[in-house]
Amino acid sequence: MKAIWNHTVIAESDDIVTLEGNHYFPETSLKREFTTFSNHRTSCVWKGQAHYLSLFVNGEMNPDAVWFYPEPSEAAAEIKGRVAFWKGVQVTD
Template structure:
């Protein structure tokens, strides 16, 4: 089961992930929302759309823009709309 951790704290875990471009996208109900805060960062992907970001805070340590999601994905990426992906260089991802 894909699992995301930071310093041993589980941030997300699910058997219902979608894989796109080598990234696991976790369903919104699979993340532990206690560790997430909204970021003002946004980026654009030509085929997925406008991405929004989350900061992750564990034991007082904030990791800026550790995760992203597409609140309104373009048609070709609808299967990941609202799903959350993580930067591998900021958290630990195991499958």
């Protein structure tokens, strides 16, 4: 699968975990040259605290478009070390 934003592949992998309709890519598949810091955080009752990264591609910023759980709950252990996308990032086969 590929994660694409602003006509650019920002992650690509065959090792995908799907949880609640979101496709989680291995963190190592994320092309870090397109990410930048975000201090945004959210909490999920059963997964834990999500951290975010922003995307910066071809001169355009997409704030908080990548999220991950650095220390997910035991119930969500399968997404540890993985990232997911939203805010216009297309995930395709």
